[in-house]
Amino acid sequence: MTRKDNSVNIESRRGYHHGDLRGALIAIGLEMLDAMPAEAISLRAMARRAGVSATAVYRHFPNRQALLAALAREGMERLGGLQRAASAAAGGGGPGLAASGRTYVRFAVDNPALFRLAFASAPATALLDLPLDEAGSAMRGLREAIAELLPPALPPAARRDAALHAWSLVHGLAMLILDGQVGYDPAEVDRVIRATLPGSAAG
Amino acid sequence: MTRKDNSVNIESRRGYHHGDLRGALIAIGLEMLDAMPAEAISLRAMARRAGVSATAVYRHFPNRQALLAALAREGMERLGGLQRAASAAAGGGGPGLAASGRTYVRFAVDNPALFRLAFASAPATALLDLPLDEAGSAMRGLREAIAELLPPALPPAARRDAALHAWSLVHGLAMLILDGQVGYDPAEVDRVIRATLPGSAAG
DNA sequence: CCCCCATGTTTACAGCGACAACATGACTCG
DNA sequence: CGAGTCATGTTGTCGCTGTAAACATGGGGG
Incomplete structure (x- = not known):
């Protein structure tokens, strides 16, 4: 279910620019939650793993809390x-x-x-x-x-x-x-x- | 029990320099916990309330977590x-x-x-x-x-x-x-x- | 075909925890 | 009483964070 790509999706690109960034961020977040508590997960770290700039996240979630809420x-x-x-x-x-x-x-x-x-x-x-x-x-x-x-x-x-x-x-x-x-x-x-x-x- | 001074203690000065900073920080922390969750309490904010530089806290607690543990x-x-x-x-x-x-x-x-x-x-x-x-x-x-x-x-x-x-x-x-x-x-x-x-x- | 707008980037800012180097002053000991 | 030590506090700095503003880009609909 959770593909293991750390860079941008290629196959499942249904989005516009890169891929399904929103979905990728959620997958990345769930993955990171296996290794650390939520408060240790920074928005920037997730963006980094997604191969995307930190502020790109804000196109899909109003703020960090909203992303965590999705998780x-x-x-x-x-x-x-x-x-x-x-x-x-x-x-x-x-x-x-x-x-x-x-x-x-x-x-x-x-x-x-x-x-x-x-x-x-x-x-x-x-x-x-x-x-x-x-x-x-x-x-x-x-x-x-x-x-x-x-x-x-x-x-x-x-x-x-x-x-x-x-x-x-x-x-x-x-x-x-x-x-x-x-x-x-x-x-x-x-x-x-x-x-x-x-x-x-x-x- | 918790005196309301935001500056340095004067009467209960049993410490050396300023007063009982350690005790003051704990009192301040408990006070702040009435108004906000622990993760919203910054070490710097507590130091500010105590009328002391941020790094002074490190004379009494090895890090922020230790202060919270005392609370x-x-x-x-x-x-x-x-x-x-x-x-x-x-x-x-x-x-x-x-x-x-x-x-x-x-x-x-x-x-x-x-x-x-x-x-x-x-x-x-x-x-x-x-x-x-x-x-x-x-x-x-x-x-x-x-x-x-x-x-x-x-x-x-x-x-x-x-x-x-x-x-x-x-x-x-x-x-x-x-x-x-x-x-x-x-x-x-x-x-x-x-x-x-x-x-x-x-x- | 072209333009629009969703998506992403760059730049910037203030606040954070923490470390290192320095200052000071109260108590101790000669 | 004077000197010096060491606990206590300060200044300066670093890398990190969340997030706002301005700018870039490219794919799909008119």
């Missing part, structure tokens, strides 16, 4: 996709929810900079309060798994609480691990997640 | 103190643990920049794995409340799981709120925290 969106989408896939692969229901949670933490561990960025510069729209089909792809997996798991008769407020509960737990786990406050032990993560499934705790 | 430590200590106080005021036990958790989230909401900084540049020592009396003051409150609440017969691993569970939940809640992913509703926070108390969920 953040990509991160959210990847996370959401993995969660949905994991939930489906586990057959949905309780196992699906647990799998979705494990995937959430795993993603954070595997892509710390991207995970951090995804939330740090996320749009301030409260994902939990959006209707499911607009809730970005980020929380779709978790919320769908929870919705499926809860007794349909439950009032919406209880559903919301359950979703918040599950989300907070995995998010807290992820952040504490990333910040080095606790070690990453998959078995432990799994235990803690299972203990929180709706049904073990009252909604 | 982070202060944040951790404040948070820990508040938690212990809240737990004690609630009479310990289950109510104490819930109070400690509520205080954790509240602190984050009230001091977003300081809270973030406290974890972002925390020493990478896994607080949860330290003996209680060395565990900094950060997690003391939570862990003491949990220890008190759990049946003494429980094996240490179960205690650890319970602590991690509680900590993850409140930390996740706090971060999601700070990142604007969910709104801050004290009642909701309280509900979610109560649902996680050891005893509602199996350890």
Whole structure:
């Protein structure tokens, strides 16, 4: 998916001058996020890698933050996709929810900079309060798994609480691990997640 | 506590040249953290406020990060103190643990920049794995409340799981709120925290 | 065919963290 | 009491950053 060219695209040139600079910058940014935190990525470094002057970036993004926001969106989408896939692969229901949670933490561990960025510069729209089909792809997996798991008769407020509960737990786990406050032990993560499934705790 | 002088201290001069520059910088940093995130605080701005040249800071901190780390430590200590106080005021036990958790989230909401900084540049020592009396003051409150609440017969691993569970939940809640992913509703926070108390969920 | 405008470049500026060389003044010791 | 040392603070500088303004260019639509 991410071609490895550091210079300008040649084949996929659908743009005008050079190539798809916007896309190239995003690919470069994601690549750099594998090696360093977002705050260490300079606009100029990305431009350099793209083989382009620093100010060319401003033709595609109003400022550095906007570029990072684009990377953040990509991160959210990847996370959401993995969660949905994991939930489906586990057959949905309780196992699906647990799998979705494990995937959430795993993603954070595997892509710390991207995970951090995804939330740090996320749009301030409260994902939990959006209707499911607009809730970005980020929380779709978790919320769908929870919705499926809860007794349909439950009032919406209880559903919301359950979703918040599950989300907070995995998010807290992820952040504490990333910040080095606790070690990453998959078995432990799994235990803690299972203990929180709706049904073990009252909604 | 934080005197409001922007120039050099006069009365509390226990230092040599000007005053207690190190202390002044920390006070200034905490003040600035009330108004902006840590990454927006420049070493030069702090020096300016202290009425001192930029490089004077390097006499007291090896670099900017070290100064921020000092602020982070202060944040951790404040948070820990508040938690212990809240737990004690609630009479310990289950109510104490819930109070400690509520205080954790509240602190984050009230001091977003300081809270973030406290974890972002925390020493990478896994607080949860330290003996209680060395565990900094950060997690003391939570862990003491949990220890008190759990049946003494429980094996240490179960205690650890319970602590991690509680900590993850409140930390996740706090971060999601700070990142604007969910709104801050004290009642909701309280509900979610109560649902996680050891005893509602199996350890 | 030509011109327009999206895309990219050059130049410039202020602010940043950090290093090296220098100044100063408070405390110590003879 | 006088000298000198060393912690503390200053000046000057460097390379880097984000970003604004003015200029260049070339591909596609009139």
